[in-house]
Amino acid sequence: xxxxxxxxxxxxxxxxxxxxxxxxxxxxxxxxxxxxxxxxxxxxxxxxxxxxxxxxxxxxxxxxxxxxxxxxxxxxxxxxxxxxxxxxxxxxxxxxxxxxxxxxxxxxxxxxxxxxxxxxxxxxxxxxxxxxxxxxxxxxx
Amino acid sequence: xxxxxxxxxxxxxxxxxxxxxxxxxxxxxxxxxxxxxxxxxxxxxxxxxxxxxxxxxxxxxxxxxxxxxxxxxxxxxxxxxxxxxxxxxxxxxxxxxxxxxxxxxxxxxxxxxxxxxxxxxxxxxxxxxxxxxxxxxxxxx
DNA sequence: CGCCCAGTTGCAAACGGATCGCAATTAGAG
DNA sequence: CTCTAATTGCGATCCGTTTGCAACTGGGCG
Ligand SMILES: [Mn+2]
Ligand SMILES: [Mn+2]
Ligand SMILES: [Zn+2]
Ligand SMILES: [Zn+2]
Numbered sequence: 001x002x003x004x005x006x007x008x009x010x011x012x013x014x015x016x017x018x019x020x021x022x023x024x025x026x027x028x029x030x031x032x033x034x035x036x037x038x039x040x041x042x043x044x045x046x047x048x049x050x051x052x053x054x055x056x057x058x059x060x061x062x063x064x065x066x067x068x069x070x071x072x073x074x075x076x077x078x079x080x081x082x083x084x085x086x087x088x089x090x091x092x093x094x095x096x097x098x099x100x101x102x103x104x105x106x107x108x109x110x111x112x113x114x115x116x117x118x119x120x121x122x123x124x125x126x127x128x129x130x131x132x133x134x135x136x137x138x139x140x141x
Numbered sequence: 142x143x144x145x146x147x148x149x150x151x152x153x154x155x156x157x158x159x160x161x162x163x164x165x166x167x168x169x170x171x172x173x174x175x176x177x178x179x180x181x182x183x184x185x186x187x188x189x190x191x192x193x194x195x196x197x198x199x200x201x202x203x204x205x206x207x208x209x210x211x212x213x214x215x216x217x218x219x220x221x222x223x224x225x226x227x228x229x230x231x232x233x234x235x236x237x238x239x240x241x242x243x244x245x246x247x248x249x250x251x252x253x254x255x256x257x258x259x260x261x262x263x264x265x266x267x268x269x270x271x272x273x274x275x276x277x278x279x280x281x282x
Numbered sequence: 283c284g285c286c287c288a289g290t291t292g293c294a295a296a297c298g299g300a301t302c303g304c305a306a307t308t309a310g311a312g
Numbered sequence: 313c314t315c316t317a318a319t320t321g322c323g324a325t326c327c328g329t330t331t332g333c334a335a336c337t338g339g340g341c342g
Contacts, residue, residue: 017239019289019338040328055292060329062290076221081328093262098268108259115274119236122153122247126272127239131272133256160309160318181299191329196321201300222299 009071009086016069023047023054027062031072031086037094037103039081077103077132093131150212150227157210164188164195168203172213172227178235178244180222218244220272234272 009032014020030046038046040063044056063084066072074082077096095104111131119126129137148172155161163198171187178191181204185197204225216224218237232253236245252272260267 021290021338023291032198039256053292057293057330058291064330075216076219078217080217080221094189095263097265105264106259106261108168109257111252111259112254114249116245118249118252119276120279121278122236122245123277124236124238124274125279126274126276128275129273130275131256132270133260133265133267134269134271135260135263135267138264138266162309162319164320194321198322199303199320205301 012069012071013066016071018065018069022051023058025061026051026054027059031084033065036083037075037077037085039083041081043084075130082115093133095133095135098134098136107141142149153212154207157212159206163192165203167192167195168200172207172225175226177200178216178218178224178226180224182222184225219275234274236265236274236276239275239277 009026010020010028014030015025018024026047027043029050030043034046040056040059042134043063044054046060047054047059063072063074063082067074067084071087072084073087075085075094077083077094079101090107090109092105093111094105096102097104115126115129151161151166151169153232154165154169168184168187170191171184175184175187181200184204185195185200188195188200204213204215204223208215208225212228213225214228216225216226218233218235220242231248231278233248234245234252236247238242238245256267256270
């Protein structure tokens with residue numbers, strides 16, 4: 001959903017004053033190429049395919065740092081593992097296929113608006129939210 | 142949200158053929174009395190206040206069983222711990238106060254309907270969903 | 283260009299919530 | 313009351329994530 005700042009990740013890191021090390025460069029490359037919502041193990045696997053020897057703890061630490069900088073977004077779906085994607089320029093929510101685990105993105109202006117509306121009715125201000133629709137292909141099985 | 146089958150939990154267990162043991166009786170009592178969304182540690186604490194000696198593994202196992210029977214609902218909010226509430230007769234979603242952790246329930250027919258609508262548009266059938274609004278009291282802070 | 287140090291890394295240990303194996307106990311059907 | 317399958321307590325174990333620490337290095341500065 002909304003790819004655009006493809007090359008920006010590495011540059012953004014430089015701007016934020018993060019050191020561009022070997023491991024980090026590869027992790028950024030993997031993240032930039034990712035079209036899905038990989039967990040840490042999967043990221044580590046992809047990194048290892050490019051350059052073996054990068055420790056998984058480094059992947060964890062890098063993801064923490066990137067999240068703090070707001071460069072990536074962290075999710076926890078039903079399996080409980082941390083998953084990541086590049087911070088989208090415009091917010092979206094997710095379908096998750098209960099059989100395959102495949103994640104599909106969507107955005108509903110109406111739902112977003114209704115959330116604000118109901119929060120206001122309760123006297124709240126929304127800080128963040130999470131909407132996940134666990135689905136299966138219609139009619140088949 | 143929608144209390145009603147207050148006494149039913151224990152009876153429901155009997156119907157499902159679950160043995161009513163000492164520990165289980167206390168756990169059911171705690172669950173029936175709960176107005177919130179306690180995690181396992183909190184449940185165990187409340188159980189211990191009534192009858193010490195019940196192991197936390199027993200709480201875990203009982204919650205698993207009750208969930209399988211559909212008598213309670215299991216949630217995982219942002220802190221990652223398992224939380225429970227009696228299965229509501231009508232579905233609802235949650236506000237979570239980001240400062241206090243307090244959980245408030247709400248239901249929006251419109252949002253529920255829009256979820257179905259957008260799922261259909263994508264060719265999906267919704268199996269379950271999760272909507273959590275992380276909030277703070279409006280204008281204060 | 284080379285120095286130097288704060289930031290980063292690899293590795294192993296620790297963490298914490300949840301689960302499991304096992305032997306002892308017990309609910310409750312007959 | 314008997315008998316068995318379900319349940320329990322306890323400790324060990326799992327597994328994803330975090331952390332302490334010593335070694336390493338990117339990149340600003342001289
Ligand atoms: Mn996404
Ligand atoms: Mn609830
Ligand atoms: Zn949304
Ligand atoms: Zn809902």
